[in-house]
Amino acid sequence: MKPAAFDWHAPTLLAEALALKAGHGEAARFLAGGQSLVPAMNFRVAQPAVLIDLNRVAVLDHLGFEEDGTLAIGALCRYRRLERDAEVARRLPLLAEALAEVAHPQIRTRGTLGGNLCHADPASEMPAVMLALEARLVLRRAGGIRQVAAAEFFLGPLATALAEDEMLAEIRIPPLPPGSGTAFLEVARRRGDYAMMGVAVVLRRGPDGRCDLARIALCSAGPTPMAAPRAAAALLGQALEPAAFAAAAALAVQEIAPMGSVQASPAYQRHLAGVLLPRALARAAERAA
Template sequence: MKPAPFAWHAPEDVAEALALKASHGEAARFLAGGQSLVPAMNFRVAQPAVLVDLNRVSALDSLNFDAAGGLRIGAMCRYRRIERDAEVARHLPLLVEALAEVAHPQIRTRGTLAGNLSHADPASEMPAVMLALEARFLLRRQGGERLVAARDFFLGPLATALAEDEMLAEIHIPALPPGSGTAFLEVARRRGDYAMMGVAAVLRRGPDGRCVAARLALCSAGPTPILADRAAANLVGTRLTGEDFAAAAALVVTEIDPMGSVQASPAYQRHLAGVLVPRALALAAERAA
């Protein structure tokens, strides 16, 4: 298993990296952690003519909270740095909880969140978590940039809103409001495998204990990560009881479109969603109390 021949460039700043991408267009791919791209190249599923290696662009290796309490994650920030950061764990526990389910420590030491999101595998945990956290992505190109909401970024299996000359330069995750609780649960054949079904839940209680906001996202539930809007909307105004969670799960099963895999049929994936959704919601509600 060897990749097809390719040219390799290692720019030292963002401007040079974007200039290379603009010059080569679709023939070029950015290389960050390489945990998805390199295996695809070895199997010749991906055959870029040019690799633009970002590992020397130190400006992209950033992890900072802004004045409003939102998190900014640069394109070259490794998973391991995020999951070990105490402030991230305190302010965005959902992100850290889900990261623990991503592959294995060796992969997380090298892999990057931006690379994972750009790859856009619908079985991956992180795209669903970004939907649940209402993340926005800063896409940069020569001479300009734009912010794209996570819900508008994922277009299909391994397909995103990135133009051929753009880079996912930074991930913006807003602060969770007071009264919020979150949870992530998944079922996989073995720890580190892709999930057969995964659920990310965010709930917010008001002063009277009722739900005032809810977001529910799933991985391995369709050709893209799925945001279960109807189920989440039905939770608003409820006391967040077991009956409310069961009703939400029944709606989720109608909203998802699992594609099946060698490990799970679509019917079994729907069953898993029906089991995991009430459990994730109950855990999020408990943490929001």
């Protein structure tokens, strides 16, 4: 199919892009990699009257660590650049590990992290990883800027906290606490397909050998990326061993709300969460050691 007719703008300045969005509001959509938006337009699921192509706005294409260890990722940063960055892999291995599971190399070469987060598909890996890493999202509008925690950004399937005149301009990921271990695991019908279930975990082993920090997030587990705070809290103060991991997984299965898909029923998705979480927690604990 072909998309409905639209006007196309290709600004070179961020201020120009924001002014266009302010002027057109809900009728306009930002275009970055186009890996989600263009197919939706071709099927006429999305029919924006105006496309604001951001690919010439150079200020949005950046990637780097700041003095305090925060990773700043511009909205136009491609998956492939993130995936291949050695410093990202060293400092934020959870991000690098999960990126390798996103779609296929051709899509990762063109797609952007910012576009993925704005699309807000609950089956996608990156929103769950942002929860586990406690990322903050920088939202810009003409004359204003605000930051939103990842936990507050995703409101529902394909729905976010972005106002009609706002742009996601940057993703900010704080450094992992020293001594942390992380892991990402998923099950998909085929490599590159959406995950039937995916889990992202962060653990830290305290001086006494017991867990003193835990974060758990899941994709394909509900209408948004799902955190499992009760399961994470149950690990605190516990020895990092299989019994604690199994108990935490049992709690997490109760916290999620999988919606099912053509590939997996909600019951099967819960089963997968119960299988994947102990494995991911064990792997993160080993890495924390």
